[in-house]
Structures are given as structure tokens and as C-alpha cells.
Amino acid sequence: MRVVICDTDQVFLEKLQIELQKQFSKHNQECNFQCVTGGAELLDICREQEIDAVFMEPVLSGIDRFQTAAELRKLSKNIMLVFVSCKEDAVYESFEYNPLWFVPKRKLNMLAQAAEKVIESYNLLKSENRWVKLVYGKKLVRIDIQNTVYLKSEGHYIRIILKDGVIYKSFRCKLDDIEPKLAKYFFVRIHKRFLLNLRFAECISPTDMKLTNGEKIPISRSKVCEVKDKFLDYCRSVR
Incomplete structure (x- = not known):
């Protein structure tokens, strides 16, 4: 500790x-x-x-x-x-x-x-075993997979957005580096700036994803089919 x-x-x-x-x-x-x-x-x-x-x-x-x-x-x-x-x-x-x-x-x-x-x-x-630890250089970042709604890229930094709307942490990294490490926890890249936790996805449209808190975040046109397939896979896995 x-x-x-x-x-x-x-x-x-x-x-x-x-x-x-x-x-x-x-x-x-x-x-x-x-x-x-x-x-x-x-x-x-x-x-x-x-x-x-x-x-x-x-x-x-x-x-x-x-x-x-x-x-x-x-x-x-x-x-x-x-x-x-x-x-x-x-x-x-x-x-x-x-x-x-x-x-x-x-x-x-x-x-x-x-x-x-x-x-x-x-x-x-x-x-509770709900934390995923990621190491970037000398920094250790923990992702709470039960409470993290999405990760958002802003410039050279990543922000972790929790389900209560709080920004848990901001750290310097690329979504491209994080995406493969969180894929098995049902995090999916829906936009170049967003890595979404499908636990908080409610419904998908051709332009955005509606979340369980009512928020909407954009989906890249090129990713709609891929995101839809992964969302369906997630829904089947929790039945």
C-alpha cells in the first residue's frame, strides 16, 4: 500500500x-x-x-x-x-x-x-479485482473497469471518465497504446478520441452511441459495423 x-x-x-x-x-x-x-x-x-x-x-x-x-x-x-x-x-x-x-x-x-x-x-x-494496471514509462495507471465509462483523448493526454461524471485521472498517453490492453474487458474504440466501456452502452445509431446515463458520444462512420458487432457480442455474453 x-x-x-x-x-x-x-x-x-x-x-x-x-x-x-x-x-x-x-x-x-x-x-x-x-x-x-x-x-x-x-x-x-x-x-x-x-x-x-x-x-x-x-x-x-x-x-x-x-x-x-x-x-x-x-x-x-x-x-x-x-x-x-x-x-x-x-x-x-x-x-x-x-x-x-x-x-x-x-x-x-x-x-x-x-x-x-x-x-x-x-x-x-x-x-473486487476490478482494476487493470497499465505501466507507461515511470507511471502506473489503474483503470477501474466497473466504474470507467470511457477514456477520452484530448491532445496528448487521456482522461478517464467515471460513471458519476467525475474525471478520475488525466495522463499522457495515446489511445492506440491503451486500446489493445483493455479490449478483453469490453472496451471498444468507437472514435479516434473515445474508448468506450460497453457496460455503459445503451443503444447505437449510425452517428453516435447513447450511454446508460443519457450521454451521447460520436461514432466514426468507418467503425459503425465493428462497434455494432462488438456491442452485440457483449450483450450475448451478459445474458
């Missing part, structure tokens, strides 16, 4: 890492910890790496309350977030950012419950 710890107090940061190492070791959970003292550094790491959990002070000095947490949630809805704060009154405000746990700094004994919850959620996610 990849974990980032963020706090502007270097002394407390080191103390928190030691306590978390103890808690994760109790459960025989291997972890790679990274410690940072600023929100910008935290966000950079989460953009460049696949981070599983973040333990952070949500009220960082010099930054608006929860600003970093808000930016983090824009990057990913899936990172497990635990707030460790001296501002105990912030617990209610924190709900907006969907944390797994809130630990007051004066009650670090609650880290045991927080770590247990993180490990439980992490193992549940792994057991």
Missing part, C-alpha cells in the same frame, strides 16, 4: 509516521510511506503516483481550510483520506471530502481504528 503523510509540523510528522508503521505492522500490511510538509507537494505526488491512502492535517498553515483536501478529491475520489488534526471543530466540515476517519491529534490512540479501517477498505478494493 502506498501512503502519504502530510503535516507542516516536522516533529509531529515523524511521530505520526512511527505510530502508523506500528499500526500497519500489527496487521502485517506492507506500506510504502512518504512524508511531506506542504499541500502542493502532496498534490504533486498524487498526480504522479497511484496513492492508496493519505493521512493529513486538513487545516494547513497559510492555506484556506480544506483547500488541499478539495484539490485532492478533484484528482481522485478513490484515495482513502484520513484527517489528523488539532482543529477538532473541523470534523463536521470534513464530511464534505468523504474521509474514512477523523483523528484528533490529542487522541492518537484513535489511529488504531483509522489504520484498521484503511486496511479493511484497501483489501476490499483488491478483492
Whole structure:
């Protein structure tokens, strides 16, 4: 598991890492910890790496309350977030950012419950076996095949669009490179800019594909027959 710890107090940061190492070791959970003292550094790491959990002070000095947490949630809805704060009154405000746990700094004994919850959620996610891992250069990208509606090419970047409309991640790559790796999971290239998960296809026309959320995305004229055949194959496979 990849974990980032963020706090502007270097002394407390080191103390928190030691306590978390103890808690994760109790459960025989291997972890790679990274410690940072600023929100910008935290966000950079989460953009460049696949981070599983973040333990952070949500009220960082010099930054608006929860600003970093808000930016983090824009990057990913899936990172497990635990707030460790001296501002105990912030617990209610924190709900907006969907944390797994809130630990007051004066009650670090609650880290045991927080770590247990993180490990439980992490193992549940792994057991669902719904992630496809793709490696491009030094970057690891995970595709959630159950919740990804389509991948869209924009310039030199690929955006992953989830079923709730959220853009999960944007990374530099070509659809041509991803297409063959996702083909067996019922992802089909319907347009030069779109790689669609057929789980979310509802009906096809000569010009577009209507999705289960009501959205329509274009189909290249040259791909209509191929997409129709693959859509029919998918429909037969789930009967």
C-alpha cells in the first residue's frame, strides 16, 4: 500500500509516521510511506503516483481550510483520506471530502481504528479485482473497469471518465497504446478520441452511441459495423 503523510509540523510528522508503521505492522500490511510538509507537494505526488491512502492535517498553515483536501478529491475520489488534526471543530466540515476517519491529534490512540479501517477498505478494493494496471514509462495507471465509462483523448493526454461524471485521472498517453490492453474487458474504440466501456452502452445509431446515463458520444462512420458487432457480442455474453 502506498501512503502519504502530510503535516507542516516536522516533529509531529515523524511521530505520526512511527505510530502508523506500528499500526500497519500489527496487521502485517506492507506500506510504502512518504512524508511531506506542504499541500502542493502532496498534490504533486498524487498526480504522479497511484496513492492508496493519505493521512493529513486538513487545516494547513497559510492555506484556506480544506483547500488541499478539495484539490485532492478533484484528482481522485478513490484515495482513502484520513484527517489528523488539532482543529477538532473541523470534523463536521470534513464530511464534505468523504474521509474514512477523523483523528484528533490529542487522541492518537484513535489511529488504531483509522489504520484498521484503511486496511479493511484497501483489501476490499483488491478483492473486487476490478482494476487493470497499465505501466507507461515511470507511471502506473489503474483503470477501474466497473466504474470507467470511457477514456477520452484530448491532445496528448487521456482522461478517464467515471460513471458519476467525475474525471478520475488525466495522463499522457495515446489511445492506440491503451486500446489493445483493455479490449478483453469490453472496451471498444468507437472514435479516434473515445474508448468506450460497453457496460455503459445503451443503444447505437449510425452517428453516435447513447450511454446508460443519457450521454451521447460520436461514432466514426468507418467503425459503425465493428462497434455494432462488438456491442452485440457483449450483450450475448451478459445474458
